[in-house]
Amino acid sequence: MQKTHDRTQKTNGINRESGGIDRAQFLAGMASAGLAAALLPAGTAWAAGPRHGLHHRGVVYTVGEGETPATGFRTARMRGDIRAIRDELHADTVDVTGDGVERLTATAAEAAERGLHIWLQPTLGDVPERDILEHLAETGRFAERLRRQGASVDFSVGCEFWLFVPGIVPGDTVLERVQNLLDGKVDPVRMQRRLDRFTARAAAVGRSVFRGRLSYAAAQDDRVDWRLFDIVGIDYYAYFPRRGDYVRELRRHLRWGKPLAITEFGTCAYVGAPETRGMGWNVVDHDKHPEEIKGDLVRSERTQAAYLMQLLDVFSSMNLYAAMAFEFVTPDAPHRPGDPRHDLDLASYAITRTVEDRPYDPASGWHREPKEAFRALARRYARDACRR
Template sequence: MEKTKGINRARFLAGAAALGVAGALGTTGRAGATDAAARRGLRHRGVVYTVGEGETPGTAWSAARMRADIRAIRDRLHADTVDVTGDGVERLTATAAEAAERGLHVWLQPTLGDVPERDILEHLAETGRFAERLRRQGASVDFSVGCEFWLFVPGIVPGDTVLDRVRNLIEGTYDPQKMQRRLDRFTAKAARTGRSVFHGPLSYAAAQDDRVDWTLFDIVGIDYYSFFPHPADHVRELRRHLRWGKPLAITEFGTCAYVGAPETAGMGWNVVDYDKDPQEIKGDLVRSEHIQAAYLVDLLAVFESMGLYAAMAFEFVTPDAPHRPDKPRYDLDMASYAITRTVEDRPGDPRSGWHWEPKEAFHALARHYARAAGHCRGGR
């Protein structure tokens, strides 16, 4: 997706699902028997890995860095799945191929946005053809046709950019019925395109309150950012997505690393003043990696208890949100959903090299994923 006023796809995707406007789409579901609740444990445990151009020369995509990251996801995070998402067919396919080569389950999801429908569908088809080649070669692959189309695809909601569309949704300057018809039309078109090139399990990543015809897909995919004080409330909310009698994948879940972030229900990114140069944190936030880690682990326990198909934490790294421990007002990592913190070699220099360091959330997920993998190998 093209960058808009400094907010890239990685930052915006996490927040948009919980804006409240998605609730205007309503909910639906066709009753269907499922034995998911009777099982225990997730089939796939993973992390979202976003590929993109990068906002600065220093954060531009690197094949060498990607390969090292995929190894870390397998060997250090102990994930068995990587959700490869973003735009750029070459970046998507190179990353998916690396993940498959390393023996990881691949959830491949192109998310080109803010371009004509024709371009989005061509990008989808080309990525899907590669996913099918991987599948035929024996890789474990699920293919998602995209993410929250009402947000990223022009013409469903008025507005030329993501921010324009969100603004119109918040201000109510749109027709809900017309929006739903357009959304249904494009979703069906994307599903047909996906089916035409990929013959394995097909899915789509919807905001948790979207109305989707899940008969078009094999796996229900939900970006989930709710906050409840009790696990039973999460179970109650998620259970309605099982009514279709299909596997349920949590295509994104997570929060930011500051006090109060989980309670924002996905709006944690909205504490950065993107109009400032340099961008800065609004207010007096208190950094807390522990809160981020606890939220992730608590949700994983819910997903495990429900026997869901997959859960992918959002996200592995956000290069354009660097950590500045010496200057909290510029510590953009606090507003990042990443389980690693980006550390610049030369803070403030757009051409600076950088590296990531694991946050508490990384270590918490790694312990959980390692235990679960050992339990699975033990023949539970």
């Protein structure tokens, strides 16, 4: 990913434009540098109280400029999407994320108008720290205004800072930073010190403008001082054959004695996608024109839906604070039925299909259609709502 305004294609912190970077290889590089899965001292487990199941059930809604004018942000389309999230998906929460203060605030305001719980998370990246913090502050001020007006709002100061914020890992872009880490061109002690410093600065800015619950979205193996925040936030793309393994892994995040929010979870709609552990998007050959799916993937919306339901069972059994499925729509990854080699929706985590009115035309309009994952989530969310 070259610029964070293209975050409509963001998958667990890395854009589909990042080429052949493998997340497993990347995390292995972090582990060898002594940076993965290190926990700071923690307190007692957070008590979820008498409620059973998830406190908030939702979906990620990414705002962005889009790769083409046709896939860019449109206020009217956003309003229709927010209505669908409430009335058709039966979610009670929307994770409004991306960059552009006007896009973020317009979407959050619409969600508040519709009575949804809002998880507001600005993710400006690949610009100087000062610009990122100013963008954060301006978004946070709006979140505070919504909160004072009676809206239900949690504010996240950002996402996976080591990836998006220049200066923590050497490199001007996401791809350069990842490659430098893989090549061993990183001092792990200096990297963690810089990450801690920026995280603390972001938390301080968030506290200065927002009086509600503050959080941050970390990768599942990141080292974060969660004492800075009210809610632990994790982007979660694990895969285990047994349910108990998920529970054991997630329990370590509860040791802080704070509510745990799953800020992203999901997979793509093809056989074997869950086993890629967050790298399901990395199946597109971007050197081809038009872009082409690599290999002979078998489309399976049922696979995507089953994985989401499996994880929701785990999250509900643990009475977690929130879980937001990634993501509602990915306009720049169109579904092309009958043309599996160019069905870019196979590389999308979205729970809806983007269908072009004129396939392969960059200026084409488009519409979304529900996938099996959307329908499965809608049934589950509606059932859970009735139990409250």
